[in-house]
Each structure stands twice: as structure tokens, then as C-alpha cells.
Amino acid sequence: MTTEDVKRDGRKPARRSLVEAQEAAMRHGRGGLPQAERAVLVAVEFTGERRKLTAAARLAKTAAAVSAGTALEDVDLSAAPKAVADLDFDASLAEFEELARSAGAEVAATLIQRRPRPDPATLVGQGKLEEIEGVIASTGADLVLFDHDLSPSQLRNLEAKLPCRIIDRTQLILDIFARHARTREGQLQVELAQLEYQLPRLAGRGKSMSQLGGGIGTRGPGETQLETDRRKINLRIDHVKEQLESVRRIRRQQRQRREAVPVPVVALVGYTNAGKSTLFNALTEAGVLESSRMFATLDPKLRQLTLPSRRKILLSDTVGFIRNLPHTLVTSFRATLEEVERAELLLHVRDASSPMVDEQKTQVEKVLAELDVSKKPVIEVLNKIDLVGNDEGMPMGAPGSIAVSGLKKLGLDHLLAAIDGALVVDPLIEMQFRLPQSEGAVLAALEAGAVVAGKRFEGNLAYVTARGPASLLNRFRRFRERVVE
Template identity: 45%
Template sequence: MGHNVFGNTVGLKPSELKNLERLYRRRVPPASIISHELARELARISAEINRQVGLLINRKGEIDYVVVGTFNRIEIPELRGYRDHIARLKGLRFIHTHLLTSKSNQSELDQDDLIDLALLRLDLVGALEVNPNGEPGKIHIAHIIPDPEFFTGGPFSEKENQFFYFLKPCYVWELRENFLELIKNLEDELERIKPLKEVDEQKDRAILIFLKESNEPYLEERIFELKELARTAGVTVVGEVVQKKTSPDPRYVIGKGKLLEVMVLALRTRANLLIFDRELTPSQVRALTENTDLRVIDRTQLILDIFAQRAKSKEGKIQVEIAQLKYTLPRLRAKDDAFSRLTGGIGGRGPGETKLEIDRRRIKDRIAKLERELEQISQERDLRRKRRKKLEFKTVALIGYTNAGKTTLFNTLAKSQYLAEDKLFATLDPVTKAIRTPNNRVFLITDTVGFIRNLPEELKKAFKATLEELYSADLLLHIVDISHPEFETQIEAVNQILEEMGLLHYPMLMVFNKIDLLSPSELQAIKLLSSRYQAIPISAKKGENLDLLLNKIEEKLFTPLGSLEKPLFEVEPAFAEEESLTKVPPAHTSDV
């Protein structure tokens, strides 16, 4: 590490700097937290320069960093070359001085000390009181608690909470703790925590973070939905943190105290990812990442990642990539001056473009190229739709909140085998099939991507081509998961998106799905709701009431005097999407 003195060294005399540099020669017995001699020397120097002085001591008892602060504050420099495993302590302890004044005769560990302890995963942190005469007073020491049940007894003060243990303040010569034994117990306890053994080390392990602003409803629904999004993305959720706050912190979203809780929870659960249930600004992501050493994403990024996993068609992949690039563009930042590029040749001399500018330009070029490809696909879709219209086929589009059972209904009606999972956004790519009603009418049914509350703006724009299917539909089938406790909120969310898209005035039929999951008493209540919403209650999975649904669709699509549609054999397979019109299943017969 050399013998540099870090921190606020401006204004120090050469002799004072020499005294600070000499501290590097000191050694602490490995079993001691700090020696009495070193504490006296530290207090004397701190009183002389009237600034806090701190030492980062490794487990061999060597001093790796000497740090100088101001009278009442000290900042630890960036630590490099130390182990970064999230479930292990850093291997350093931080002992620093707190200068007492004539008005204050005691100086405890403050929040900044605990933030350093948690964010940097230090072995422990200690604040040594320094009297106005330069003599050391008592030392205040704290360390992280690996498990709330850890250390049920022992030499701890009553001022302890579920995150930190505070040793009883005492003079340095009164310290009896064996430091190496203490650290071994702490790390053994971190290894022993049962939930850790159930977590796959290869998978992302996330802590979900929620901010509940005053009078904000639907917190339980938000928690459930983010958990489902994480599960869909293949992320293991190992913890949740909720903070009630009138407005988000501009730097960390949550307060510093809550951030401490997050970091201790991350240490206990080996979390390597923080997921926030709100969109983060680029500066917030940067501040959180730099201060926690964890990956940080927001709800938008999580949804984008799910879409990237789910997209199978060329169109779907293009749409997702555009959305991801548009999300990334404002979040690019320069990391180091060393990245600046010099371009050679006449007219190319000088500083040239930085890597940041080059990356931005490349992303913009890539977005433009993808949007041209998407436009072409959109035109091809439009052509197919027009050719279908010439055949006078009526079209029904399935819409609804994600995981409402749209694809299951689609598969049941069309006798198809498209992926239908109990996960959010199982379907991304639109698929069209032909359906024959019990009265021998034929119509086309299209399965589309599910909606979600606060759908990211990037996705709304990127999926315009997919959702264009809705504009050519003769009927929108709004599928509702009636078993969901917040189904009415989901209906509102879908209606809001439809209104934004100018689709709310389109002919629509509401369908209450998953009635098989309801109790008999709930089924009675649903009958009243069905008449209020003019909805058809069904079970797509069990095939209940599907004849009733087909009859209602037929009633909406065809007038009683209308002629039968053209025979199906006249439909050319080229007009179908993904073998959609080549085979028509017979009308579904319900058991009800």
C-alpha cells in the first residue's frame, strides 16, 4: 500500500505528515483489536492536528491505510485488492479518533461509522475518544451481527439491535476480547446460516426494495408482482425491504439507515443483486453500485431482461433489443480518462472522441438499423392483415394483464401447444389461429403480449408493431384473472394502457378466467360481478363455459342475417402466422 497518508492532508505541516507516516511502522498483536501504545500515539497525533485520524488494520496486525479527516468527519478511501465475496468480511478493521470538546465528554459511534461498517463489510469499527489534552478516552466498538440469534449473552451493552453488536465502551487497556477468535466466530456464523445452504451460488440472489410513499395503496400487490417478475426472470428472492418515506432520497432512493439494513441483509443472505420497485435515475444506480459493491437494477430493467429471455421470433428479439438500447443510452457514463481515443491522420489530430461518445454513437446507429428492420416487419404484418381482410375473416385479439391466462385460453380454443406457464410474460410473440364456433362460424384469434402496471415507456414504443394487431381486431377479448385478489386494479391498469393507445372505444368483451380456483361462496359473488361488468366467467384450463364464450363472441362478431364465412380450405397457409390457418379444430365442447 506504500506509506501514503490518505484523506484531508491539506494544510498539514511536514512534521505532522511524518508523524502520520510513522504509524505505518506500528504493529498490533493479531489477537488484539488495538494496542494501548498505538491508541496513545493515535490520540496524541489527532489532538495535535485537531483532525480525526483513522487506521485500517489487517488481520496480521499490519496497518494498511492511515487516513486523515476533518474535526468531526472521516472518509475511508477506495479499498482495492481485498476479498469481495459478498458473504465474507473484508479482512480489515477501522479504528479512528473522535475528538472531544469541553462541552462533550463522550463520543459514540455515529451513523457514518455504521454505514462504513456495513457497506464495506469491515471486521469491526472503533471510535477512540480523544480528550482535549491528547489523552485517549474510552473506545466504542461495533461489529455486524451475522444472525439475530448470534451471541445471546456476552460483554455487550444494552444498545444493540438486529444488525450490529456494540461492545461496552471501555478504555483500551481494559479490552479483553480475542480479536481473531471473535472474527472466526463471526465468519463461522455467516457460513452456518441455514438459508444460505439452500441458495444456488450460480444464480442471482436478490433483495427487493420498495418505497412506500404516504397514502400510496397497493403495496402488497406491488410486492407480490415484483416477486413474480423476479421468479419469471430466474432470480431467487432472498429478502425484502420496505421503507415508508414521504419522497425518494435523491441519491440512494431509500435513506442511509435503511441502506444499512439492506447491506447487512445482503451479507447474511449472500445477495448479489438489489432490485428496486421503481425506475432509478442513472446517478442513483451509479451511487448505489459504487457504495454497495452489488449489482443494482430497477423494475424496468427486470422486465426488459424477462422480455429478452422470452423473445423467440426475429421481431420479438428486435423489439427487446431496441428497448434495452434505449434504456441503456442515457445510463452510459465515462469510467476513466484512459478510455479517451486519439484518431490519427490529417484532420483527425487532437483529443478525438472519447469511448463514451463512440459507444453512444454506436448505440444510436444500432437503434436506427433495428427500427428500419422493425418497420419492414410491421409492413409485412400489415400486408398479411389486409389479405386476411380480403377473405372477410373477423379477428379477435386476446388482451389482459400478464398471467391472466390468455395463452391457456388460446391453446384450449385452438387445440394448440404454445408455451403457457404460470409466469409473467410467458407470451411475447403474437400468434394467430382460426377457430370454428359451434354454429360453424370461423374467426381468427390472436394472442398478444400481456400488460402490466406502469409498463415501461421503452416497451410501449418497442412493442408498437406487436400491438398493431389490436388495431385491426374486430373484437378485443379482455381476459381477467378473477382469482387474483387485486383483479379490479389489474382491470384499471389494462384500461389505462388501452386508453393511452386509443383502443378503449373498440368493441370489447370481458372474460373472467380461473373460476376453478374460487370457492363456492366466491363463485356466487362472481355471478353478481359478471352482470356488472357484462363478463363471461370461464376456466380456460378446465374448459368450463367455453361454449358460452364462443356463442357470445359469435353474437358480437356476426349479425344474425350474415352469411357464413368462406370455407376454410380457401385460406392460403402463407397468410397465416406460424402455421396458424392451415388447420381448424372442431368447436370446443364444454363439460359444463
């Protein structure tokens, strides 16, 4: 029976087992979202949560007015919280549409529903479900993307009622990660996250399919397809974890060789599409991919960089963060994010032109806290200042913020100087040396690795004042000039 015969008969074509679909997706290097598919986007705002946010905002505004001595009748408690909530939802919706385009989808329609709380069966109400079905029929959409995580039961109910595939926010992000993974390590981490996401969503699929044994004592209902899928996925998860542990072991060996020579690591962190890779290229001339698409950088990059003091550091470019980043991604990508955990200094790159720059900062700090690195020293870098017009107030961060433009290469000297001053493991010190002219190798080492502030020759002696990393200058302490009082 062909697919057309099945459709005329009123029945759905048989679904492949989930493991077969997963393996086919892995063979193609994607999470299951082909290019140029037409998608219907569904965004849901829960007004019950919004009312809590509005009440909290009003309470804060009232407290501020009382502390300022303003009469309560002169305080407008209605407009501001609602405007902030609307801006937040609009920015979230625009971000979701960009996620869909980054996955290669063509947005056929965008539907919005506001309801007090989620429907436990389908997330959206019955009326909105019928509207989605009508939009699918009119646009010829291939899939529906929900800007919300769906529980396994919600996913099954939606698939039973809608005539196309259903993908939630986590699965969409996983697909984008699968597209951008280039190294073996990145591909393994994406596969692990996808398998752990799919495992609890196997229930209810293929219950009637069973495998019968072929010997005495094995005849019976056998192993259902569901149990087979679970067993295969669990075996694959164990295998991927073993391979990732091998990758981590190799990475630890490489790090131990690096740590034999004291070279500090500085990591770029920030929201996705904040311009981290552009800034990384501007500082190191590495030529890594720069893209406005979300999660264009997935695999970590390390490049050596020489600071104004002439000491060398390793600069690391890392994957960007996003609001409601799935927990499975944080755990699966712990190997990639080890550079953040090992870094001595973090550069928090923020998009100064984004209207949600403060909320993005909160989301990044939330992920850093989950990685247990929130107590590391941080320099805030306000990037894309070339996109901030004169009539717009550029957001001001902490007093130590540095304003730069990675694209126009503005403010990089101030950023390098701030990095120089913030590193404490190998601090900058100043020392005076008295060198015999026969020690030309020592003088050359000082000139190569430190800033020589003064140099004069008297007879066969050279008097040198150098400022540089303590690890370098202390190697030549035997030539240090003693000051006689």
C-alpha cells in the same frame, strides 16, 4: 493484476464499456440477468402518495354517506382506506417477487422502506442504504432489484455505494422479455427497448477513456468512451428500427392478403398471468406454452376458430400487461400489438381469483388507452372461476361479462356465443333460398358456412332457410326466395 489483487488493493475492477456488456447480453439472448443469481429485493412505499390516496378514499366515503342519508358520526373513516392501501402494497410486493423469480433470480432477502418521498440521490435513505449493504454481505447476493424505476443519477450513485449490480423494475421486465422472445421480431423489439433504456444511463461511465486520432489535425483529447458508446448505440438503434420496419412491411402484406377474405380478428388482452394462453388453447387447441410465469407469451399467435354460426374468425393471443408497464415497451412492441389495433373485438381476460382483479382491470385499460384502442368493443371474460370457492364472492364485471375456466374448459360455449353476437363487420342474417337441385355446390356452401335451419324438397327445387354471415349469404342472393303477399 488479478481480480483478487484488485480487491486486496481496495479498488474496484475495471468495468467493461456498456456497449460491450450490451452486445454480450444480446449474444446470449438475455438482458443481462444469468440464472440462479441471488438477489436482494428492495420495495419502497411513498407514504405521501398514500396519504393522498387515503384522503381521496375518505372523501368518497363521506360523499357516499351523505347521498345515502347516513349521519357522519356513524361513518368509520379510518379503517377501510388503510386496509385497501395495505392490500395494494402487499399485492404489488408479491407481484415484484414473482417478477424476480420469472427472471431466474433466487430471492435472498426482501427489504421494505416507507418514506414520505423518494431520496433524489439514491431513492432510499442513507440508513436503508447501509442496511442493504449489510444484507448483501450476509447473504452473498449478486445483485439488488429495486421495485421502482431509477433515474440515471440514482443508478450511478447506488452502483458507487453498493458492492454489486443494481437493476430497477424496467430493466428487470426487459430481461424477462429477452428470455421469452423466440421469433426474430420479438428479439428485435426487446433489443430496441433495451438500447433505448440504456442510452440515457451512459453518462458518467468511462469519462477518462479517450481515443486519439492518428493524423494532422486529429491529435487532441479525441472521442471519449462515453461518446463512442453513445454513437454505437444510436447506430444500432437505427439499424434495429430499419429491421423492424421490414418486419412491419411483411406483416402488412400478410394482413392485406388476409383482409381480401373477410375474416374478423378477435384479440385476447389482459393482465399478465390472467390465463390468456390457457384459454387460447382451450378454444383453438393450438398447444401454445402455458405457464404461471409472468410474460410467458411474448410473440403473438394467430389461430382460426369456427364460431357456432359456422363463420370463421382469427383469434390472437398477445403479451400480457402489468402495472407501471414501461413506456419503452409499449412503443417498441407496437408491431406485436398491431393485432390488437386491427382487431374488431377485444376479449379482456381477467383473473377472477386475484384479490386485485379490479386494479388489474384499470391497468389494462390504461395500456389500451395508450394504444388508442379503448373505444373498441370489449367482452370481459372472468377466467379461473374454478379457483373461486363457494364462500368467496366472485367479482362481477360489466353486465356482459362471461365467466369461464380455460383450464377446466367451463363456460366456453357461452363465450363463443357472445363473440358471435358481438361481431358487427360481417353480421349474422337469415335468408330463405329456392335452389334448383342442379345447384348442389350452392347447397354445400350454405351447409358448410352457415346454420341451415330448415330444408325441404318439392320437385326439382330445394327450399332452404339458412342463418349465417352476410358475406356468404349475399353471394347467393339470386336464389333468394321472394315472398308473395
